[in-house]
Amino acid sequence: xxxxxxxxxxxxxxxxxxxxxxxxxxxxxxxxxxxxxxxxxxxxxxxxxxxxxxxxxxxxxxxxxxxxxxxxxxxxxxxxxxxxxxxxxxxxxxxxxxxxxxxxxxxxxxxxxxxxxxxxxxxxxxxxxxxxxxxxxxxxxxxxxxxxxxxxxxxxxxxxxxxxxxxxxxxxxxxxxxxxxxxxxxxxxxxxxxxxxxxxxxxxxxxxxxxxxxxxxxxxxxxxxxxxxxxxxxxxxxxxxxxxxxxxxxxxxxxxxxxxxxxxxxxxxxxxxxxxxxxxxxxxxxxxxxxxxxxxxxxxxxxxxxxxxxxxxxxxxxxxxxxxxxxxxxxxxxxxxxxxxxxxxxxxxxxxxxxxxxxxxxxxxxxxxxxxxxxxxxxxxxxxxxxxxxxxxxxxxxxxxxxxxxxxxxxxx
Amino acid sequence: xxxxxxxxxxxxxxxxxxxxxxxxxxxxxxxxxxxxxxxxxxxxxxxxxxxxxxxxxxxxxxxxxxxxxxxxxxxxxxxxxxxxxxxxxxxxxxxxxxxxxxxxxxxxxxxxxxxxxxxxxxxxxxxxxxxxxxxxxxxxxxxxxxxxxxxxxxxxxxxxxxxxxxxxxxxxxxxxxxxxxxxxxxxxxxxxxxxxxxxxxxxxxxxxxxxxxxxxxxxxxxxxxxxxxxxxxxxxxxxxxxxxxxxxxxxxxxxxxxxxxxxxxxxxxxxxxxxxxxxxxxxxxxxxxxxxxxxxxxxxxxxxxxxxxxxxxxxxxxxxxxxxxxxxxxxxxxxxxxxxxxxxxxxxxxxxxxxxxxxxxxxxxxxxxxxxxxxxxxxxxxxxxxxxxxxxxxxxxxxxxxxxxxxxxxxxx
Numbered sequence: 158x159x160x161x162x163x164x165x166x167x168x169x170x171x172x173x174x175x176x177x178x179x180x181x182x183x184x185x186x187x188x189x190x191x192x193x194x195x196x197x198x199x200x201x202x203x204x205x206x207x208x209x210x211x212x213x214x215x216x217x218x219x220x221x222x223x224x225x226x227x228x229x230x231x232x233x234x235x236x237x238x239x240x241x242x243x244x245x246x247x248x249x250x251x252x253x254x255x256x257x258x259x260x261x262x263x264x265x266x267x268x269x270x271x272x273x274x275x276x277x278x279x280x281x282x283x284x285x286x287x288x289x290x291x292x293x294x295x296x297x298x299x300x301x302x303x304x305x306x307x308x309x310x311x312x313x314x315x316x317x318x319x320x321x322x323x324x325x326x327x328x329x330x331x332x333x334x335x336x337x338x339x340x341x342x343x344x345x346x347x348x349x350x351x352x353x354x355x356x357x358x359x360x361x362x363x364x365x366x367x368x369x370x371x372x373x374x375x376x377x378x379x380x381x382x383x384x385x386x387x388x389x390x391x392x393x394x395x396x397x398x399x400x401x402x403x404x405x406x407x408x409x410x411x412x413x414x415x416x417x418x419x420x421x422x423x424x425x426x427x428x429x430x431x432x433x434x435x436x437x438x439x440x441x442x443x444x445x446x447x448x449x450x451x452x453x454x455x456x457x458x459x460x461x462x463x464x465x466x467x468x469x470x471x472x473x474x475x476x477x478x479x480x481x482x483x484x485x486x487x488x489x490x491x492x493x494x495x496x497x498x499x500x501x502x503x504x505x506x507x508x509x510x511x512x513x514x515x516x517x518x519x520x521x522x523x524x525x526x527x528x529x530x531x532x533x534x535x536x537x538x539x540x541x542x543x544x545x546x547x548x549x550x551x552x553x554x555x556x557x558x559x560x561x562x563x564x565x566x567x568x569x570x
Numbered sequence: 571x572x573x574x575x576x577x578x579x580x581x582x583x584x585x586x587x588x589x590x591x592x593x594x595x596x597x598x599x600x601x602x603x604x605x606x607x608x609x610x611x612x613x614x615x616x617x618x619x620x621x622x623x624x625x626x627x628x629x630x631x632x633x634x635x636x637x638x639x640x641x642x643x644x645x646x647x648x649x650x651x652x653x654x655x656x657x658x659x660x661x662x663x664x665x666x667x668x669x670x671x672x673x674x675x676x677x678x679x680x681x682x683x684x685x686x687x688x689x690x691x692x693x694x695x696x697x698x699x700x701x702x703x704x705x706x707x708x709x710x711x712x713x714x715x716x717x718x719x720x721x722x723x724x725x726x727x728x729x730x731x732x733x734x735x736x737x738x739x740x741x742x743x744x745x746x747x748x749x750x751x752x753x754x755x756x757x758x759x760x761x762x763x764x765x766x767x768x769x770x771x772x773x774x775x776x777x778x779x780x781x782x783x784x785x786x787x788x789x790x791x792x793x794x795x796x797x798x799x800x801x802x803x804x805x806x807x808x809x810x811x812x813x814x815x816x817x818x819x820x821x822x823x824x825x826x827x828x829x830x831x832x833x834x835x836x837x838x839x840x841x842x843x844x845x846x847x848x849x850x851x852x853x854x855x856x857x858x859x860x861x862x863x864x865x866x867x868x869x870x871x872x873x874x875x876x877x878x879x880x881x882x883x884x885x886x887x888x889x890x891x892x893x894x895x896x897x898x899x900x901x902x903x904x905x906x907x908x909x910x911x912x913x914x915x916x917x918x919x920x921x922x923x924x925x926x927x928x929x930x931x932x933x934x935x936x937x938x939x940x941x942x943x944x945x946x947x948x949x950x951x952x953x954x955x956x957x958x959x960x961x962x963x964x965x966x967x968x969x970x971x972x973x974x975x976x977x978x979x980x981x982x983x
Contacts, residue, residue, distance in 0.1 A: 212906075213909075214903070214906030214907055215905070215906045215907075215908070215909070215910070215911070215912040215913075215914070216902045216903070216905055216906030216912060216914040216917070217906070217914065243899075245899065245902070246899060246902045246914060246917075246927065246930060246931065247931055247932075248915065248929060248930040248931030249931070250931065251931070280899060281899025281900070281902055281903060282898055282899040282902065282927065282931075282932055283899075283932070284931075284932070472885070472970075472974070472978070473978055476974070476975050476978035476979045477978065477979070479975065479979045480978070480979030482979070485695055486656075486658070486659060486693060486694025486695040486696075487694070489629045489658070489659045489694055489695065490627070490629070490694060492628070492629055493625075493627030493628045493629030493630070494626075494627055494628075495628070496626075496628070497628070498628070499628040499629060500628075501628070501629040501630065501659060502661065504629070504659075514659065514695065516661060517659060517661040518659065518660055518661030518662070518663060518664070518695075518697075519660075519695055519696070519697070557885075557975060558975060558979075559972040559975045559976065561885070561889070561975075562889050562892065562970060562971060562972045562974075562975060563972065565885070565886055565889035565890065565893070566889045566890070566892045566893030566895070566971075
């Protein structure tokens, strides 16, 4: 958590309504940070369905292993999140501390350990002393209350400079249902099927199988289309909880993702994911520019994604944007190194709507002063037209500044 | 070219002997830099064989296209290198300026344009005015002389902080032959089959086919095992010229790379490539640490290379090293994201010989103070043992500092 708030932080923070069937509480357990909350407990009513997607890292954190193993049951009663220690690469101790945390939470909430979901974020490789949760989780279970969403979003932050929340209210059948989400990001961000920590809650009565399908398709163009530094975390976790409480006021029970009644909900759900994902890019470590990369005319969407990611992760493109330099030569370089079909002589590149290169050479009409002014904007859009096919994709990232290096040069020590 | 010399610059610069059949000259053509040389002309005797490897970028520079097209003839009489302008992504103009440069050089040297090889380095996307070579190349051809290797290495620099040369003398048959090399690097460095600009000259009489085989196998563990920032240039070029002049004092003519008489030469040649490649890592933009990443126990050498590159290109690993932090958690992350077989619970990691992690958890015996002291060394070796198979590889890189961001945040503007 930083004293400075990212200049890209959203100016409007939504009022977060309560979600029927969800109670939240936070505490300062002193896991790593002093003088701030670092534990979140979410308690869900019986009958809550759960879905999740996780990091594709080959070196999973213990909590990711735990959640994966429990997910097949599809039922959740509690979520425990701690910030400050990722409980990753902690071997047998890590697995023990995960099991102990779940047992403590299960006792506090009055549910089975299998219904407890866990997420940890922070330093990798340091053993997490789960006995710190003794007592804390019991107190939290007693204090848990609806609302408190901003407190919850603050408790899961690490190097984030602002809490990230999003909300939507939408009709499901004739009933109104609510979707609330929170996320933490900042660094080690290049999701791969899931990302960082993000938790979404809804009172919609959606069965876990349908929820999982909704989530899988929802992350593809939201969380999976964000990168800060190309570094994929061992702990990326995105969990969705559906309490089903809205069934009491008439929301239909949904068992299939293809159910046509789910259409508006699916759109709103995707909107919440997209909102949270963009906030993660806006709070990239050291970020001063939000960068949107649009690739069109690729041979496929997949190819467009790879090219967009190659540009988004190029240190030379990112430092140029930090320097407010419309250095399209580096964009060409990053397109070229992606290994995807590209024809230099058909390539066009625009920065914030100003075309600087077309047909493989500098656009003769472009005015350096006009582009320089456009680069001063806190949001920079790079549009790359390949002229080969219909593949299109969009990725969000941020610039690479000296502050990123400063933050990560002495984060641990 | 920077006023500060990298702290990792070699303390010993070898005396560069003359190579029979090679003459060099440099000039200040004012292509981009003021008050320094920016053009190199190398004139080779008739009968010089040539081999080359180039960037795998899909957006090749015009000079790379030129060299590729001429390489099949296998004969070279001249090499023109300019720094300051890469002549990449310059469309038709770029091709024209390449052809014009070759024509001017051919006239100056008295050879065919097909025997002229070209390399350009510097800004991408700016048209290169080849008429600047008019006159300059004629004068250079007259002035060209044996020796002058340090001048030549200086003329090809961009953001390099020191000229990079290497030399070896070795027996071929009963004759002594010499290998001289020079390179420039600094940024946009993650070679893929070839890299940045590097030129190697020898008086050994080796036919172009054999030379090409030697080069292909030689780059694999030298230039292709170096990365500064994961950004592959549009201009990477490594050319080797063999004048054959040593035949006059008895060196046998070699036509096959498999010729047993070539063994000592091949080893020396590889040594020159390795030396130049290491110097490129030592002069990575903003570098203060030379980082050697050794991966062993992988399922194959290829898998080991991918894991080593994932670690070498991780901004979080590189910033940690800049901060002298033995942050092995980030190494685990980078191993995990490589997508290659890895078993968290078998992983061991050492920094400069001190094991910090074993069997998937912190090594209980490791002493933080001892590791902290070891990290102050200007060379940091990260050894990763996967415990799966016999695949092993080694990659060189450097740390990521605020200076890298500063250098690249205002290189062009």
